[in-house]
Amino acid sequence: MDVLWWWVERAVRAVSDVGDSGNGMTWVAIACLAATALLYVVLAALLGNIADGSSDDNKRRQRHPHGRGGGVLQSTSFKLVPVHPSYPAPRGQLVPQCQCFLTDNYFIDKLGGREVRQHVSYNGDDEAFCKKNARLLRSWTADELNEALAILRDERARREHAAERSKERRERIKAEYTFITRCKELQLHHLRPEIRSLMTAIEETWTMDGRLPPTTNAQALVGTARLLELSPGIYAVPMFTAKYCAELEKELSNFRHVASKDLKQSINSMNKHGVSLHELGFTPTFSNVIMASIANPLVEALYGAEFATLDHHKCFTVEYGEKADTDLSLHYDHSLITFNICITSLFEGGDLQFFGDSRAAPRDTPVTWRHRCGWAVIHRGRGWHRALPVRYGHRTNIIMWLRSRRHSREVGCDMCGKPVVSK
Numbered sequence: 001m002d003v004l005w006w007w008v009e010r011a012v013r014a015v016s017d018v019g020d021s022g023n024g025m026t027w028v029a030i031a032c033l034a035a036t037a038l039l040y041v042v043l044a045a046l047l048g049n050i051a052d053g054s055s056d057d058n059k060r061r062q063r064h065p066h067g068r069g070g071g072v073l074q075s076t077s078f079k080l081v082p083v084h085p086s087y088p089a090p091r092g093q094l095v096p097q098c099q100c101f102l103t104d105n106y107f108i109d110k111l112g113g114r115e116v117r118q119h120v121s122y123n124g125d126d127e128a129f130c131k132k133n134a135r136l137l138r139s140w141t142a143d144e145l146n147e148a149l150a151i152l153r154d155e156r157a158r159r160e161h162a163a164e165r166s167k168e169r170r171e172r173i174k175a176e177y178t179f180i181t182r183c184k185e186l187q188l189h190h191l192r193p194e195i196r197s198l199m200t201a202i203e204e205t206w207t208m209d210g211r212l213p214p215t216t217n218a219q220a221l222v223g224t225a226r227l228l229e230l231s232p233g234i235y236a237v238p239m240f241t242a243k244y245c246a247e248l249e250k251e252l253s254n255f256r257h258v259a260s261k262d263l264k265q266s267i268n269s270m271n272k273h274g275v276s277l278h279e280l281g282f283t284p285t286f287s288n289v290i291m292a293s294i295a296n297p298l299v300e301a302l303y304g305a306e307f308a309t310l311d312h313h314k315c316f317t318v319e320y321g322e323k324a325d326t327d328l329s330l331h332y333d334h335s336l337i338t339f340n341i342c343i344t345s346l347f348e349g350g351d352l353q354f355f356g357d358s359r360a361a362p363r364d365t366p367v368t369w370r371h372r373c374g375w376a377v378i379h380r381g382r383g384w385h386r387a388l389p390v391r392y393g394h395r396t397n398i399i400m401w402l403r404s405r406r407h408s409r410e411v412g413c414d415m416c417g418k419p420v421v422s423k
């Protein structure tokens, strides 16, 4: 702008000089005025472009007028949105609709201090349980059987009342707990540049109909923005900044110290330590946002469009180390896709190991991942996996079990594989 005013000033002075110094200076005045006008046109065009955003973004929108997100996500600069118009609207945390939630995958860790680590089914009928597991029960004493039945009854009661108890805790936490950070509101600057670049790379391949072309598959993306493929279908990518991880851990640590014991319920039958992020109020500004903005597009690119119908989730933390869980036995998740994000760095051990699809026997040779602070591991929920013991320090991970009502209706329940009739 300074240059423009300089030219205007020169032109005005030249014109006013014409009267004084005769016709010789007229041509100089005209030249100055013409140059000023030209400069003005160029600057106006540039400024106009910036003001109405009609740079590359608008050109892209014009090329893809019906593209995904109606322009919201059509920018080359990735943005977070709570609801993505091209994917199902997030429904937050829902109670699983399949009957197997009440009857299957009960985990008995210890009996009488002895490690048992057994997954069993239990339909509430003690007699039927004993009959069905006669061979297993031969290795248990009478006391151990009684202890096992008590564990199973408690766990079944927990599952039957999971939704209302969770709602009660959520309301109490909202009323009683004061946050010391703003970590539950996920912001763009909380994300590592790598994941932002990866999401931008995915957005840039969207086609006219708002879908990713078939050529945009995992193989094409691996290596982009440090996306690693640990094994087919298992990926790792830098996701949260170290600063944001520290903020999350600070808040979680404060909650662990301040909140009363009854607000810190075990989040499933395997993890005794950890908190429900849903009950802490993370769903609308954190979990739903990640599911809509990152998980669905990334899952579509990595696993295919049939998996990109994620619409609800269960999000919680797991904690390992002293005064927490030490390790986690072989299991698979109650999810279609799992995001497992490590948010601490001062620990040793605790590697994550994968043993193949749970529809087959676990493989002998696992794929091992050493957790890195801020990195997310992404995998199918139904893959066998376990966590090795943490030898030193404290490890906290955020676990996002991402689920799809459509997928469980059309393909089958994530746990038992049977089609689910949605209510």
Ligand SMILES: [Zn+2]
Pocket: 098, 099, 100, 101, 413, 414, 415, 416, 417, 418
């Ligand atoms: Zn099921």
